[in-house]
Amino acid sequence: MGNGILKRKIGIEKQVDDFLDRLSEAGLLCRNGLDAYLKENMEAFATSLTCIRNTEHRGDDLRRSIEQDIYTKTLIPESRGDVMELLEDMDALLDRFTGLIWQFEIERPDICAEFHESFRELLQYSVEAVEATVRSCRAFFKDIHTVADHIHKVSFWEKESDKVSTRLQRAIFGHGNLHLSHKMHLRFFAKQVDRIADEAEDVADRLNIYVIKRML
Amino acid sequence: MFAFFLSSGLFLGWSLGANDAANVFGTAVGTRMISFRKAAVYCGIFVILGAVISGAGAARTLGELGSVNAIAGAFVVALAAAITVYGLTYLGYPVSTTQAIVGAIIGWSLFAGALIDYVALEKIVLSWVISPVLAGIFSALLYMLIAYSTRHAKINMFNLDSLTRSGLLIAGVAGAYALGANNIANVVGIFVPISPFADLSILGVFRFSGAQQLFFIGAAAIAIGTFTYGKRVMLTVGQGITEMSPVAALVAVLANALVLFLFASQDLERFLLSIGLPAFPLVPVSSSQAIVGSVIGIGLVKGGRGIRWRVLGEIAGAWVVTPLAAILISFISLFFLQNVFQQKTYIPVKYQVTEEAEQRVRAAGIRTTPLGDMIEQTYLSAAEFRKALSQRLKLDSKDMSLVMSAAKIDHMVVTLQAVNRISDRAITDGQKKAVQTLWGKHFTHRWQLEKALADLSPEWRMKPGDKDRNVELRRELDYIHRLIRANMQ
Structure with a gap:
């Protein structure tokens, strides 16, 4: 009886790990996609888009399966609501990465060469923030006392991303040779990338509360 | 008529199931770790198994109600206890069923003019304090230990x-098994000597004695009580006092079991003494009160802010109300049954210092000269006799009880029917033969029967120094006595 339950739980543990792996993977794919876009390697960009869409689908499937298991097997009743919200939040981050690459595909923004590095840097920091969130999330499930260490890093990367975003937007609007519409289009993309880090920080803040609740 | 009398026992069983299942599954259900339905099913199955397998032989099953000497009285006592427990269960308070029964018996003793068991009363009051305090200390320590271990073991949330x-x-299932084994005697034990059930053999492999069949019915009543009405008290224990985490829920149940095992287990005491270790003192611990103490212990470790003191105050009030209400309901119901329905709710016990009784008292080294004017005089109740005795002799409680039991009139005739109904497996053939030899004999005092049996067979003799054997023998004697009394007509 006990073993059966244990086996099922190990299944869920693995699914949670897989789901978080998908989020990490989406961050890396997003970086590859942006890099390919900036290098105008549209074939590599299309591959990244396909990969990230598959990753998103797999992530969605995993999240649904985990949520179903948690509800039908009435697991972790004391933290069920929090874990559900956490999974939804993490899934929203995954969707953001996919959404970003999709927007690049649809709107095809014309990014001037002098902004390439800043865009890369901005996405790098956002991905780092999400990575730190993923690590805190893993810690929440496996070793709750170390969550705070990772959450601290999320804040760090979010601030770094803010700095780059501000700098980039100043540079965009300070550029003399661009139309206002072009500037606004670039600003929109800069903000889209920056929002990923902001959301990662929001998730980390909520996670912090879940940890406190579980420690009580 | 048997079915009618049994009905109050079954109602008591139902109330017990509705209330006491919370002691074993309350925290699990309150923290939503186990659904109520699942808990009720497991609880029901294991209560039945505990009652039928370990409910012990008939000699051991009279339970608390065994002291009530008329079946109609036992019916009312069980009914009064059941009504009390039902009322408090309806309000959602965990209370001790045993205390309700003892209270109802005190009500009967008051009505019948029998001696009130002050020791039992003292035990009830002591258990209100001892049970929660001991369980609280154990659960607090256990919680700190487990919290420390889980912190360092880094167990995955799902694994934990x-x-x-x-x-x-x-x-929970172990607790339910113990619940069935320990409480079935109180539910149907009193009816074993008048049970019409014959032994039943299934395919020649399983043999169910009449007592076991009765236990099965009683245990089924407990199981139904849990299923139909157990949720309310479970939620009070598991959620009402303080919010608990699942780990805390487990700690509370373990602390409860540990306290019962260490401080209420005669088996453990015997074992420790047998290997030359000091035993834990046996103290009156009630599971219903211990589980509440366990929950409070954990609440206090967490800083005490989450404890709902108002609920706790109400629960403590319910504990005090339990025996008092049972006394009152029992007394009033007995009055009605006796005076309105003309039922015999007690057999008046007379006391008389007969010649044989006087010899017995003298043999025990007690001066009988001051009792001169009491000899051959009949006293209509224990209270009356004791009063007369106290006026003439200064006796300590041990000597007092010796004189009381020597003078207690208990006319009985050993009938063939009684001899044939001895079905307890603990009673040996030699013991049975001794009872058979006494067929047709008449006794005035119970001790005369016991003496006659002891004279006939060494197996009916107390062995000095062998506490276990003597306790068992006392139970067997109670069984034979009750059997003879129940089959005199």
Whole structure:
């Protein structure tokens, strides 16, 4: 009886790990996609888009399966609501990465060469923030006392991303040779990338509360 | 008529199931680790198994109600206890069923003019304090230990969930088994000597004695009580006092079991003494009160802010109300049954210092000269006799009870029917033969029967120094006595 339950739980543990792996993977794919876009390697960009869409689908499937298991097997009743919200939040981050690459595909923004590095840097920091969130999330499930260490890093990367975003937007609007519409289009993309880090920080803040609740 | 009398026992069983299942599954259900339905099913199955397998032989099953000497009285006492427990269960308070029964018996003693068992009363009051304090200390210590271990063991949330759930289930079924084994005597034990059930053999492999069949019915009543009405008290224990985590729920159940095992287990005491270790003092611990103490212990470790003191105050009030209400309901119901329905609710016990009784008292080294004017005089109740005795002799409680039992009139004739109905497996052939030899004999005092048996067979003799054997023998004698009394017509 006990073993059966244990086996099922190990299944869920693995699914949670897989789901978080998908989020990490989406961050890396997003970086590859942006890099390919900036290098105008549209074939590599299309591959990244396909990969990230598959990753998103797999992530969605995993999240649904985990949520179903948690509800039908009435697991972790004391933290069920929090874990559900956490999974939804993490899934929203995954969707953001996919959404970003999709927007690049649809709107095809014309990014001037002098902004390439800043865009890369901005996405790098956002991905780092999400990575730190993923690590805190893993810690929440496996070793709750170390969550705070990772959450601290999320804040760090979010601030770094803010700095780059501000700098980039100043540079965009300070550029003399661009139309206002072009500037606004670039600003929109800069903000889209920056929002990923902001959301990662929001998730980390909520996670912090879940940890406190579980420690009580 | 048997079915009618049994009905109050079954109602008591139902109330017990509705209330006491919370002691074993309350925290698990309150923290939503085990659904109520699942808990009720497991609880029901294991209560029945505990009652039928370990409910012990007929000689051991009279329970608390065994002291009530008329079946109609036992009916009312069980009914009064059941009504009390039902009322408090309806309000959602965990109370001790045993205390309700003892209260109802005190009500009967008051009505019948029998001696009130002050020791039992003292035990009830003591258990209100001792049970929660001991359980609270154990649960607090256990909680700190487990919290420390889980922090360092870095157990995955889902693994911890699974381990806790399995732990709660195992502790729950073990507790339900013990609940059935320990409480069935109070539910139907009194009816064993008048049970019409014959032994039943299934395919020649399983043999169910009449007592076991009765236990099965009683245990089924407990199980139905849990299923139909157990949720309310479970939620009070598991959620009402303080919010608990699943680990805390497990700690509470374990602390409860540990306290019962260490401080209420005669088996453990015997074992420790047998290997030359000092035993834990046996103290009156009630599971219903211990589980509440366990929950408070954990609440206090967490800083005490989450404890709902108002609920706790109400629960403590319910504990005091339990025996008092049972006394009152029992007394009033007996009055009605006796005076309105003309039922015999007690057999008046007379006392007389007969010649034989006087010899027995003298043989025990007690001066009988001051009792001169009491000899051959009949006293209509224990209270009356004791009063007369106290006016003439200054006796300590041990000597007092010796004189009381020597003078207690208990006319009985050993009938063939009684001899044929001895069905307890603990009673040996030699013991049975001794009872058969006494067929047709008449006795005035119970001790005369016991003496006659002891004279006939060494197996009916007390062995000095062998406490276990003597306790068992006392139970067997109670069984034979009750059997003879129940089959005199």
